[in-house]
Amino acid sequence: MRRFAAALWPVMRLRTIMFALLLVVAGLPGVAAIGLRVYENALVRRTEAELIAQGSALAASTALGFRADGVQTDEGQPTEPSDYDDRAISTSIDLRSSAVLGERPDPVPTSLRPDPAALAMARAWTPVVNQTKQATLASILLLDRQGIVLNGRDAGRSLAALPEVRAALAGRSITTLRHNGAYTHPYPLEWISRATDIRLHHARPIIAGGQVVGVVLVSRSPRALFRGMYEDRGKIAAGTAAIFLFLVLMTALLGRTIVRPIEALSQATRALAEGRQADPPQPTLRVQEIDSLIRDFATMASAIEARSHYLRDFAAALAHEFKTPLAGLTGGIELLQDHGDTMSAEERTRFLANMASDTQRLSRLISRLLDLAKADMQRPSDAACDLQDVVVRLADGLGSPGFRVVFNQSEVTARVAIDGAALETVLMILFDNAKAAGASEVSLKGMRSATSLELAVIDNGNGIAPSDRARIFEPFFTSKRAQGGTGLGLPIARALVNGHGGQLELVNSQQRTQFRLVLGFFSG
Incomplete structure (x- = not known):
């Protein structure tokens, strides 16, 4: 495995590795933030898709048998979709670009009377609406063709002035974002989410006989980010584990490419200082600066070893060169001390001449050694x-x-x-x-x-x-x-x-x- 990794590993510069690592670390918060925003936007769109599905089902259901001013539901059968349809519900809300309107105003009193047919329809479908509200936790209002509320505590009041109601009465389905003033922030970290205090409002026309006979107004707060994260805790835990594993791998990579070679060089340096054999490390994953440092260390170790051998040989040769004239001087001095009085003038002159010659040789050696030292420096x-x-x-x-x-x-x-x-x-x-x-x-x-x-x-x-x-x-x-x-x-x-x-x-x-x-x- 190590040989395989060494064969594939490019010899990069240390600054390249450090820059890449810092770039990744610097980008992690941005990636996390983007991921969080994308996830939150997906939750909002999923909520919108659910509202669209609920509104569509209620609009289609209430349109069955609807009578208003002699208008009756078409008896023809709608086109049946195929058993398998992989198309998703088209959504329009985007937290990054969609405008957030003010809180939805309360219905206002009106002098108009509700449409009798629509009112009868609302009464008939009240049990269904109530069960749907209980199951989906959504607010569901049924409106007639005049925008008058037909169910709930605001029955008889008008929402005709709302932009989404006007659009639905014109035959268009629309979803809007509005602030939810009644929402409180029970969790301290909810400021992270942008969707905590908004509410989605979906208005859908009820069409019978090709005419708009009423409106279904469905609203609900989007699925909370923290609740969604809790529901997807397994995926989030897997992502966290993947990031942790990545950091562990990066740590191991830096340890093998930088830390371990430097530690090995440190040990080799101590061995060299203690006079032992110093073998430079040979890392599996190589970096140019570390390679250069190892080569320089090997060159230094070789130079120190060569210099050590040179000094050892030089010291031995120096000792030999000094030993001969010193031995001659010592012998001459001893002879003069022991037999100086009994020596002839000729013998004394010869011994002194030899001692002078040895002294001159020592002087030449010292002078040459000084010259060699200067030259070496x-x-x-x-x-x-x-x-x-x-x-x-x-x-x-x-x-x-x-x-x-x-x-x-x-x-x-x-x-x-x-x-x-x-x-x-x-x-x-x-x-x-x-x-x-x-x-x-x-x-x-x-x-x-x-x-x-x-x-x-x-x-x-x-x-x-x-x-x-x-x-x-x-x-x-x-x-x-x-x-x-x-x-x-x-x-x-x-x-x-x-x-x-x-x-x-x-x-x-x-x-x-x-x-x-x-x-x-x-x-x-």
């Missing part, structure tokens, strides 16, 4: 120098009948990104090594690229033994120890060049010794 900077000036100055200073530096001025004409003193030290070390190897001539050949100058330093000396080529840049390695060599010249030269962003390496050559010195052009 060298970092790229804006230093620059003219290569030709340095080469000409060294060639003039070292030129003699037995040694010369040969070069073409056009090949060494460049301003390179290295300190002049550092470059002079590097070339002096290479020239001194050539002279120590018996060379009578050192030639410099320059080759340019787009960003750097490659300088070949070639001498005609005795060359370097193949077995020594791999070790010439190791501190304290020298084949001229008897002649006073410290084995620190080439390590210092390479450290100085590397510190200025260049390269110094030995080129494989069968006959002559050749070094390759690469220096970047100064662009300041």
Whole structure:
């Protein structure tokens, strides 16, 4: 499963994941609000559909056998719908766009008398109306063609002025929203719902013989949001569980992509600080920033390990280099202390000369070590120098009948990104090594690229033994120890060049010794 997930997981940026997560979190309230409004609107429309169904049934029922001024119900049979009809009742109310009218006014007194036929119909259907009201909790009023109420406590009064009654008397069914002034708010959270204090009023014409003979006025408060939520508590609980599961999954995702790799890196860092093996983590689900951090950690761990090996080997070599002259000094001092009075002047002079030689070697070692330390601490900077000036100055200073530096001025004409003193030290070390190897001539050949100058330093000396080529840049390695060599010249030269962003390496050559010195052009 982990391999499958790793194969499908795209290596994204951390900021992308965080932005997506925050976007989802920021959108959750909006999604919930939209969902709540849509759900509430659906409840209102369902209430409207129920009112339409009740009004239609009552209008059709009361129209049966209706007589008003000689008008009689059609005897023809209505068209029967098919047994299966998936059409829904068409509704028109929308809480977002439908206007909410004021509370329905009370019926007003009128001098008109109710239509006798309509009044007879209302009396006959009173038991049906009462049972329907009890079952549906709706208010049902029957009106004649003049808008006069035929049932209930307001019988004999008129609602003809109501817009919905006028529309129904004109032959159109209509549903309106009105404020419900009698409603109280028993629950503190009902302010969330917009439909708590409104009431739906549906007016439907009673048609007999093609004429409007009365109106059915049905009204009811929409199904309460909180009651609807209670009835649909299972669905709401499932939605809540789905959101919680999503948050758990997002937490697990962030934990696996960010938290766990950082914790593993923390453990590896502690292991590295304690000198133990530090293995960087390999997360299953990868993120670019975490990947970069792991790579940087691995590079740092390798550099620290290499530096640790270097320091350990350097310390061992340093101890060996200091041990020999110190042993000579200690032995000479002991001999002088024990037998100084019985020694001849010649023996005493020889021992003192040996001790002086050991002291000079220690002094050279200390001086070279300081130079190496400075070179190792060298970092790229804006230093620059003219290569030709340095080469000409060294060639003039070292030129003699037995040694010369040969070069073409056009090949060494460049301003390179290295300190002049550092470059002079590097070339002096290479020239001194050539002279120590018996060379009578050192030639410099320059080759340019787009960003750097490659300088070949070639001498005609005795060359370097193949077995020594791999070790010439190791501190304290020298084949001229008897002649006073410290084995620190080439390590210092390479450290100085590397510190200025260049390269110094030995080129494989069968006959002559050749070094390759690469220096970047100064662009300041």
